[in-house]
Amino acid sequence: MLTIGSQIHHRYEHYELKTYAKLFGCDGCKMKGFGERYVCNLCGHELHKECRHPTSEISHENFGGSIFTFLDKPFTRLGKKNRREFSKCCDACGKDICGFNYHCEEDNLDLHPCCRKLEKKLVIDGTIFDLETKVSSKCGKCGKKKISRDEKNVLGWSYVSQCRKYHFHVSCIAEMVHEAYMKHGDMALENMDLRELVRYNRNRGGGNTFLTMIKSFIKILLSALLGDPTMLISNFAVELLSRGIQQ
Structure with missing residues (x-):
């Protein structure tokens, strides 16, 4: 494992900050990104801003x-049929660590660079959501309280409204994007399956207020997960989400 140093910084000297209104695969953390990214003028590799400017050591208030x-390389192990596979997953979103990451050896914790930047609090249409590591309610998409991942029991971070009516795993919102991308080959937000979210809320008597709130919620959380703090996923995305909800 290599930690960040002068050798890594030297590799970045040809990267330039650019903005494109399209999805990209970050060559650092191997996660999806959107909007602003650093592009290498020599090879065309693209990086999240967080992956272009990592910090050698960090702490996070969710982990005391x-x-x-x-680390600029993921942990791997030999799996079935001696195939090399990734052996760590992010303690925030539950996804595999496939590239750049932050690792705590002492406590066996791991974070994607973008996940460690998630906001502790979101205010969406007057509803306050807190980022929590332990929850007592079930996620509005998957219907579970925690994420189980092989031998590592990953709770996963969730955004929970202070009124306690709404609870969504960070990983579940990310999975909605991944499913749409794999099916349609692009952002395809209008094809995101929001029916589970709508059914969940109707059972709790939320009405149209929920539909307005969830569009804004997904827009803001996608912006954080995809490394686009400038909110390039804006009115266009809201319109597409609105169509998806009404189908």
Whole structure:
């Protein structure tokens, strides 16, 4: 494992910050991105802003005194038929660590670079959501309280409204994007399956207020997960989501 140093910085000298209104695969963390990204003028590789400017050591208030070190390679192991596979997953979203990451050796914790930047609090259409590591309610999409991942019991982070009516795993919102991307080959937000979310809320008597709130919620969370703090996923995405909900 290599930690960040002068050798890594030297590789980045040809990267330039650019903006395109399309999805991209980050060559650092291997996660999806949108909008602003650093592009190498020599090879065309693209990086999230967080992956272009990593920090050698970080801490996170969700993990107390744990100290995370930046690594530019993922952990792997030999799996079935001696095939090499990824052996760590992000303790925030539950997805595999496939590239750049922050790792705490002492407490066996791992974070994607973009996940560690998720906001602790979101205010959406007057509803306050807190980022929580432990929850008592079930996620509005998957219907579960936690994410189980092989031998590592991953709780996963969730955004929970202070009124306690709404609870969504960060990973479940990310999965909605992934499913749409794999099916349609592009952002395809209008094809995201929001029916489960609508059914969940109708059972709780939420009405049209929920439909307005969830569009804004997904827009803001996607912006964070895809590394686009400038909110390039804006009115266009809201319109597409509105069509998806009404189908």
